[in-house]
Amino acid sequence: MIKRMHKLLSCFLAVILLTGCWDVTNIEDRGFIMGIAIDLAEEGKTNGNYHLTMTNQFAVPPGLSAPGGGSGGGGKAFVNLSASGESIYAIGQEMANKINKLPFFEHLKVVIVSEEVAAIPQLFANVMDVFIRNRDARRGIKVIIAKEKAKDILNIQPENEKLPARYINQILENSIIKTGELRPVRVGEVHEHLLAKSSFVLPEVTSGDSELNFVGGSVYKGDSNMLIGSLKPSEMLGLHLITGEKLGGTIEFNFKDHLTTYSIREATSRVKVNAKDPENIDIAVTINMEGEIQETFGTFILKEPGVITALEKEISAKVKKIADEMIKKGQKELEADIFGFADNLKKFHYHTWEKIKKDWDHGENYFAKSNVSVTVDAQVRSDGVVDQSKHK
Incomplete structure (x- = not known):
């Protein structure tokens, strides 16, 4: 009896273990x-x-x-x-x-x-x-x-x-x-x-x-x-800086009439909306950047006092110009909120959003009427691998 049970159990296990998937495709x-x-x-x-x-x-x-x-x-x-x-x-x-x-x-x-x-x-x-x-x-x-x-x-x-x-x-x-x-x-x-x-x-x-x-x-x-x-690619740069999606890349600008390249190591953005008055919404965008000077064509010494500060000021001004132009195109030409400002309104100003959502970037287009300001803080954390750029 025990032997017969062992045989039946072995056959049962063999059937289970040797069965393939019914819907398998080679x-x-x-x-x-x-x-x-x-x-x-x-x-x-x-x-x-x-x-x-x-x-x-x-x-x-x-x-x-x-x-x-x-x-x-x-x-x-x-x-x-x-x-x-x-x-x-x-x-x-x-x-x-x-x-x-x-x-x-x-x-x-x-x-x-x-x-x-x-x-x-x-x-x-x-x-x-x-x-x-x-x-x-x-x-x-x-x-x-x-x-x-x-x-x-x-x-x-x-x-x-x-x-x-x-x-x-x-x-x-x-x-x-x-x-x-x-x-x-x-x-x-x-x-x-x-x-x-x-x-x-x-x-x-x-x-x-x-x-x-x-x-x-x-x-x-x-x-x-x-x-x-x-x-255009330059406008995409502005878009990604505003949305905080810029993870790399470079900014080219003139410093003392010479081309200089700033490599972005990290960039973040913060958006703050004041929506007390739907007809006069204020949107403040703050862009914070860290990076390093990768290339200069001038003869200035990077280690001289005040040079890094001056560079940071020029970089901030260049980025602000790029961002401002992108905001202007989004509001005036495209009339489309491609910056995700609507998400901020939904999250922090829900009651206002419920009133204007059907006319945000169409119809009355409250987006196009909004006052958008951009502030940029660019910091140079490293000036490259040498102490000075070029020195006559």
Whole structure:
């Protein structure tokens, strides 16, 4: 009896331990989508609906291995497939019939949308809705705007990376550490902005033969659900300083008629709002910066008394000018709160916000009427690796 029980128990354990997953898919059968580009199709608009072209970049694993590494290494590491239709989901279904592998989105790095698509009211939001709802798509996927055909960005042939989508993703990640200019915006952030109907800025790029070129930012207006303008790289600098998102980069200015470069080590901003009178809202922005002098073309000695103080004054004045010009463009030209001042109102002046939220940066546009002042305190913590810059 005991032996029979042991045999039955052994068989039962064997059945449990040797059973595989019912929904398992072999890795060889997966089509790894690394990047997606969305363009307006040649058909344009028919029957009231826009035709879109979606280009998926599929990774080819054998091509990703190093040349000479065996298993067919050294071949092309990706293939771009395009399909057109009136909805992204329907296009995806058509795309699935063009490839002998099951589309797999969990490794998707970047979604590129053409400026042409994003400039059409509501179309960008409709496109992004698919990635927001897709259970396999991560909220950390980066979103950028292409000044040209978005699919051209996926055709970049970088010299040191076989997979264009991975190269673009690395450029965006490295920018945070090195310069802070190309701050990535992720699907999760886009979702939050679309729900709140708030305005925001997306990185704007073009393609070279072998590189990605950053040309500024695309301004998306929350109430109109479309792109309304662009920011130059210098204006993006001002935006990031005001919002406290500037994590690196340099400031160039003239000191004693000579070009001098200030490297930003740390920059923070603080916003204080006085909203007692909705018709006369005061917004005070304080920018604090720390950094070091990296380069000078003059003949002054940095260690001389008063030189560092004078440099800090010049840097503060230059940054204030950049920030003031950005504020002016946001209020007068764009009429869009891309600085996040609305968040401060919601948090600290909720009752006032409830009264004006429907007319903040549209309608009556209380944002454009607000008095925004900028104060800058730039400090030079290091003057470089030598005691003096240049000395005749």
